[in-house]
Amino acid sequence: MIPVLPTPHLSSRTGAWRMLRPVLEAEKCNGCLVCWLFCPEGSIRRENGSVSIDLDYCKGCGICARECPRRALRMVEEASFMGEGGGKLA
């Protein structure tokens, strides 16, 4: 019998403790979906030929930015978004 474990992104919101946030430079993105394939949390969504990031479930690991062949994603200190409230859980 194979144990069935919950998919990480369906069982825990990781956005509350993220230290770095992936930021997409949309003009560089060609929609190749490499980031979508590599994201361990399933927090990258396909969207009209590009991608978007569900920050509630992104843990800030940076794999997406590292794997992006076009350098369209960069990791930014979460503290620099203080006051915006975007993606951080209450």
Ligand code: SF4
């Ligand atoms: S890997 Fe980079 S270029 Fe490809 S879809 Fe993701 S952000 Fe866009």
Ligand code: SF4
């Ligand atoms: S940093 Fe990128 S790869 Fe890591 S969880 Fe967030 S969206 Fe996924």
